[in-house]
Amino acid sequence: MRKPSAGRVARLAACVTAAGLVTVGMAAVPAAADSDQLWIVSPWELVLPKAVDGGQAPVSTVALGLYHDNANYRVTDGKLTVDVSGLTGVAEVTWPENCAPAGTTAVCSFPEVPLNGETPVELKVRAAAGAETGAGGQITYTGQAETSAGGALTAYESQTTVRVASGPDLVMTQVAPVTGVAPGSTVPVPVSVVNNGNEPANGVDVTMYVTRGLDIGAVAPQCTSTPLGEGAIKALTKVDCAFADVVEPGGSFALPSALQAKVASYALAERIDIGARAGGGAEELDQGNNGTVASIGVTNTADFAIRGARLTAEAGATVQAPVTFRNRGPAWVANLGSGDPVGSVDVTIPRGATATTVPDACEPRTADGGWWENEVRTGAPRYLCQLPIWVAEKQTVTFPFELRIDTVITGAKGAITLKPPYGTAFPFDPNPANHQAKLVLNPAV
Structure with a gap:
């Protein structure tokens, strides 16, 4: 059994960036501490650039860590044992100060084991002199720690597969998020790439996905822009650029002019997903470090409102009962x-x-909000209707229910409540009073 992989992934349109995958080994927990677990954080795979022309190969970093997941216990005296005997003739390792090496193994110390996946141990690894493309091996890890619950925690063994390859490796510099931006302002967005491979990148292809609250202009003559999405309002603009620059190993690339993002009056939580890859379709050593996300948080609000209906009909009649959502703006979300x-x-x-x-977007529920077990979607006492993943300022979304009046009950009321995807409130909405409405049948005169 494994805990799900930990890794940061930027998802937007075609998903231009993904961070490195890591292995997380599940702990074998003794009976004295059976309510906590110890985990090893390590990469699944490491691709090392081959040394070129008798020189030294570039250095790569292996980030490692230990952590546990029960905040009720303190876990101390963590020891991560790293065995690199499987890299003989394949790679050379330089140990950090928090590891005590002895031959081809080292014990790395964690006086206090954290509750998250921090990686304070960083090995420096480079391909060995003479190692050929295709050579490979493994790094193996075991972990132990002491718990305040009594006894010890022992993590399952974990591995990193290492192989030597040759090619370019464009690495995108990560962009720090920006917050508190005013509508109408301009935000600089740094875009820079370093070739960590051992071969030149013969050209650089840059792709950007820009949310509609930002305008980055024409960027460069080598770029084309394509709005994405259906309807008159496009949520994204895709920008494709092909530059002829040759980036030598250890060299860097930047856009011809600094990228500037103009913030629209309706902007709120904006982002630019930026990816760079070697031109000509060249295979890179590591395709998991080619992207970043420039996140731009704008100081703005959006007033979400819900509206019900008051309907009159006789027994046996069927009436349209629209439930309407409206984003009153000024921001899109x-x-x-x-x-x-x-x-x-x-x-x-x-x-x-x-x-x-x-409506298709509405799922039936029981009266208390539980799952509706019937195969037929009609006839449920309650429905949960999903809004789109984005709504423009001033946009209206209507859920067109039809109701059959079985029994006339004067002033029968159905509740309508707007709910956020997480938590209990919309942090950007200053007016939660209009998040509730009524669906009233045969109101009293």
Whole structure:
């Protein structure tokens, strides 16, 4: 069994960037501490550039860590044992100060084992002189620690597969997030790339996905822009650039002019996903370090509102019962990175009525909000309707229910509640009072 891989992934349109995958080994926990677990953090794979022309190969970093996951216990005296005997003739290792080497193994110390996946141990690894392309081996890891619950924690063994290869390796410099930006301002976005490979990159292809609250202009003559999405309003603009620059090993690349992002009046949580790859379709040593996300948080608000309906009908009649959401702005709201809806609308059907037509975006629920077990979607007492993953300023989304009046009950009310995707509130919305409404059938005169 393994705990899911830990890795930062930027998701936007075609997903231009992904961070390195890591292995996390599950702990074998003795009975005295069976409510906590110890984990090893290590990369699945390491690709080392081959040494060229008798010189030394570039250095790569292997980031390692230990952590546990129960905050009720203190875990100390962590020891991560790293065995590099499998790299003989393949790679050379330089140990950090927090590791005590003895031959081809070293014990790395963690006086206090944290609760997260920090990686304070960094090995410096380079391909051995004479190691040919295709040569490979493994680094293996074991971990132990003491717990305040009594006894010891022992992690399952973990491995990193190492291989020697040859080629370019463009590494994108990570962009720090920016917050507190005012609408109408301009934000500089640094774009720089270093070739950590052992061969030149013959050209650099840059792709950017820009959310609609930002305008980066024409960028350069080598770039083309394509709006993405359906309808008149496009949530994204894709910018493709092909530069003829040759980037030698150890060399760097930057755009011809500094990238500037103009912030629109309707901007809120904006981002530019930036990826760079070697031109000509060249295979890179590591394709997991080619991208970054420039996150730009704008000081703005969006007023989400929900509206119900008041309907009159006789027994046996079917009436349209629209439930309407509106973003009153001034900002648009988008979850393009996560792909989550911007919110959901919880609709309770009034007593004496049956939902005979249900919008596709609405899932049936029981009266208390549980899963609806029936295969038929109509006739449920309650529905949870998902909004899109983005809504423009002043945009309206309507959920067109149809209700059959089975029994006329004067003033029968169904509750309508707007809910955020996480937590209990929309942090950008200053007016939560209009997040609730009623669906009223045959109101009293």
